[in-house]
Amino acid sequence: xxxxTQTPRHLVMGMxxxxxxxxxxxxxxNAMYWYKQSAKKPLELMFVYNFKEQTENNSVPxxxxxxxxxxxxxxxxxxxxxxxxxxxYLCASSQDGSSLGAGELFFGEGSRLTxx
Amino acid sequence: xxxxxxxxxxxxxxxxxxxxxxxxYENTAFDYFPWYxxxxxxxxxxLIAIRPDVSEKKEGRFTISFNKSAKQFSLHIMDSQPGxxxxxxxxGGNQGGKLIxxxxxxxxxxx
Numbered sequence: 001x002x003x004x005t006q007t008p009r010h011l012v013m014g015m016x017x018x019x020x021x022x023x024x025x026x027x028x029x030n031a032m033y034w035y036k037q038s039a040k041k042p043l044e045l046m047f048v049y050n051f052k053e054q055t056e057n058n059s060v061p062x063x064x065x066x067x068x069x070x071x072x073x074x075x076x077x078x079x080x081x082x083x084x085x086x087x088x089y090l091c092a093s094s095q096d097g098s099s100l101g102a103g104e105l106f107f108g109e110g111s112r113l114t115x116x
Numbered sequence: 117x118x119x120x121x122x123x124x125x126x127x128x129x130x131x132x133x134x135x136x137x138x139x140x141y142e143n144t145a146f147d148y149f150p151w152y153x154x155x156x157x158x159x160x161x162x163l164i165a166i167r168p169d170v171s172e173k174k175e176g177r178f179t180i181s182f183n184k185s186a187k188q189f190s191l192h193i194m195d196s197q198p199g200x201x202x203x204x205x206x207x208g209g210n211q212g213g214k215l216i217x218x219x220x221x222x223x224x225x226x227x
Contacts, residue, residue, distance in 0.1 A: 004159070040125065040219060040220075041219055042120070042122075042205075042216070042217040042218055042219045042220070043160070043205065043217040045214045045215070048214065056214060058214075090159055090160070092159075104150065104162040104165070105152075105160075105162070105215065106161075107152075107159030107160050107161065108159050109157065109158055109159050110159055
């Protein structure tokens with residue numbers, strides 16, 4: 001496999017459920033990102049990991065919990081979500097999160113989340 | 117100060133037309149301005165990017181025009197094709213920082 005792979009592609013969960021989104025990159029990059037994409041809104045950066053260390057938490061509610069066990073894998077653990085959290089969650093990677101201007105973000109195809 | 121404002125929200129052109137998408141930014145520390153293209157069901161992919169030391173960059177049918185004094189930049193698509201129908205996002209960023217995205221423009225190119 002190549003690029004950035006996200007699973008599952010679609011997820012429906014109740015407000016009391018606990019689920020996780022998974023992202024894997026096969027590009028040898030050192031930085032990984034979670035973005036939230038809602039209709040008619042800008043892409044919202046949620047978290048940044050650079051060399052497995054979290055370097056950015058963009059005031060994300062604690063019901064979203066990221067985990068980065070190594071530079072190739074990124075998880076987003078979800079619990080007690082709200083219906084307004086329904087969105088497309090995009091994972092991305094870049095060569096190095098500290099020199100964004102030198103490189104581009106490579107996005108996965110996203111996980112479409114629906115919270116009932 | 118972190119916002120990137122993008123317009124229009126949607127755009128319909130005929131095949132062969134030249135759609136233009138505009139973006140304005142506030143943060144003068146931005147030194148990297150990419151455009152991303154997103155097809156339905158796919159993640160965004162980098163289309164073209166510019167740095168503020170040049171006023172224009174062209175790659176194939178896609179051109180970025182950059183006006184540093186006005187803090188504005190735009191994407192022009194020459195000889196647009198139905199296959200260019202997608203959502204386009206502009207963004208601004210700098211070293212050590214995150215990309216701040218515009219809200220996107222949904223482009224439809226009619227045959």
